[in-house]
Amino acid sequence: MSSQPIYKRVLLKVSGEALMGSQGFGIDVTVADRIAADIADARRMGVDVGIVVGGGNIFRGVAVASKGGDRVTGDHMGMLGTVINALALATSLRKLGVDTVVLSAISMPEICESFSQRQALHHLSQGRVVIFAGGTGNPFFTTDSAGALRAAEIGAEALFKGTQVDGIYTADPKKDPTATRFDKLTHAEVLEKGLAVMDVTAVALAQENTIPIIVFSIHERGGFAEILTGGGLKTIVAD
Ligand code: UDP
Numbered sequence: 001m002s003s004q005p006i007y008k009r010v011l012l013k014v015s016g017e018a019l020m021g022s023q024g025f026g027i028d029v030t031v032a033d034r035i036a037a038d039i040a041d042a043r044r045m046g047v048d049v050g051i052v053v054g055g056g057n058i059f060r061g062v063a064v065a066s067k068g069g070d071r072v073t074g075d076h077m078g079m080l081g082t083v084i085n086a087l088a089l090a091t092s093l094r095k096l097g098v099d100t101v102v103l104s105a106i107s108m109p110e111i112c113e114s115f116s117q118r119q120a121l122h123h124l125s126q127g128r129v130v131i132f133a134g135g136t137g138n139p140f141f142t143t144d145s146a147g148a149l150r151a152a153e154i155g156a157e158a159l160f161k162g163t164q165v166d167g168i169y170t171a172d173p174k175k176d177p178t179a180t181r182f183d184k185l186t187h188a189e190v191l192e193k194g195l196a197v198m199d200v201t202a203v204a205l206a207q208e209n210t211i212p213i214i215v216f217s218i219h220e221r222g223g224f225a226e227i228l229t230g231g232g233l234k235t236i237v238a239d
Contacts, residue, residue, distance in 0.1 A: 005228040009048035009124065011156040012039070013147035013198075016057035018162060018218045019085055026057060027088045035162075036092035038224040039129060043098055047228055048124045050154050051131045053089055054143040055081030061139065075139030079106060082143060086133035087112070093129055100129045105137030105146070117153045124154060144202035152209040159211050160227070161198060162218025167235035168197045182235045187213070190237055203237070212238035 014035060021028030042049050058081030064074025086102045093100040101123045102112035113119060115132060123130045135146040144161070151159040164174075168190070171179040185193075187207035191200060197215055198206075206213050216227050216234040226232035 005045045005047050006230045007157045009156050011050045011151035012160045013052045016054040020057035032088050032092040040096045040098045041225040049129050052147040053082050053085040072139045079134045083133040086131045102131045105134035142199050144198040148202040148205035151211050159213045161215045166217040166233040167215050184236050186239050
């Protein structure tokens with residue numbers, strides 16, 4: 001397989017769960033450093049990288065709602081969690097000498113820049129890794145949807161979803177040993193089969209904007225670079 005990337009600009013969605021490592025909560029810095037090393041490889045290959053980070057390792061809005069609290073406040077807490085993760089990943093990238101900027105959908109100018117499409121495109125054109133924090137900035141959405149949204153806004157050729165397993169399976173491969181991985185699916189098939197890889201809003205947005213979704217394992221060192229050259233184990237969702 002060639003070591004030349006087949007993509008010029010991508011959006012990588014990193015879930016909060018991925019940053020948690022084997023802990024039950026929060027950020028495992030060793031894991032954040034490892035994921036950052038993969039992102040640094042992508043930059044060395046000349047690929048423009050935007051990243052949307054999740055927040056599930058810190059807080060999910062539904063946790064407040066399920067205990068009778070206000071969902072919107074819970075979602076605000078969740079979005080703030082994504083900012084903490086974004087700062088952690090930016091720190092890991094900067095330790096590796098990767099020029100990185102955090103743009104938040106919720107303004108907090110003392111901490112990071114505010115998101116605008118113009119600033120995102122500017123930073124990417126300067127060779128910076130851009131981490132999008134704060135999800136979409138709206139309650140009742142997820143960071144998967146933010147991933148599809150930012151991918152469309154920055155003109156990413158593909159939305160990479162780094163997960164715990166190396167693609168989309170017929171069933172959870174950790175629970176069902178007979179589960180098999182799909183090599184390729186259409187957006188419509190993902191929606192019809194109700195495959196729980198990204199939420200419906202995210203898949204529909206990617207479908208509408210003809211953005212392929214590539215699902216791969218975030219936990220293999222060097223895996224992201226391999227996928228960027230067209231190799232590696234993955235499921236491609238494209239029409
Ligand atoms: N969230 C939100 N709007 C968004 C993105 C996220 O309200 O646009 C909140 C929501 O409460 C969610 C939490 O932030 O549960 C963490 O995001 P997500 O669950 O997508 O994180 P991940 O599962 O990727 O770690």
